[in-house]
Each structure stands twice: as structure tokens, then as C-alpha cells.
Amino acid sequence: MPHEIAIYGVLVPSLLPVFILCLLLMVLLDMLVGRLGLYRQVWHPSLFRLALFVCLFGVAGLLLIH
Incomplete structure (x- = not known):
């Protein structure tokens, strides 16, 4: 699982898009x-x-790990 995702050159935590x-x-x-x-x-x-x-967030976060 990547720790950060680059969105238009800005590094955001990988769980932020999942949270939104x-x-x-x-x-x-x-x-x-x-x-x-x-x-x-x-x-x-x-x-x-x-x-x-x-x-919802817990399940989505666990799915992101695998």
C-alpha cells in the first residue's frame, strides 16, 4: 500500500480519497x-x-491494504 498518492503534484495520504x-x-x-x-x-x-x-471507512481501508 503506498503511503502517499500524488494528485497534480501534491502528495496526499492514501486514505484521504477513500475517506472522501x-x-x-x-x-x-x-x-x-x-x-x-x-x-x-x-x-x-x-x-x-x-x-x-x-x-464503511473501515471496510474500505481494509480493502485498500489488500
Whole structure:
């Protein structure tokens, strides 16, 4: 796994693009869950959002390693 990625001559950490993609995916999932009304079934929606993002980012980060 490379430690840095060169984007237009700027070195960024390799997890930064993964973080941004997971953030965009999280926004889409948040809109979908909100429209389906699933947040009514969750005890604390903010914690659910955080846990979902951590799971997405963790899986994406582990996939980047292999």
C-alpha cells in the first residue's frame, strides 16, 4: 500500500480519497435511510450515522491494504 498518492503534484495520504468517497457514500445512504423512515427504528440516529460511517471507512481501508 503506498503511503502517499500524488494528485497534480501534491502528495496526499492514501486514505484521504477513500475517506472522501466514503463520506459521499454515507450522504447517499443517509438520504436513502431517511426516505425509507428507518431512523424511527433506531435509538440514536446520530450514533447510527457515525457507526455506519466507521463501518464503511473501515471496510474500505481494509480493502485498500489488500
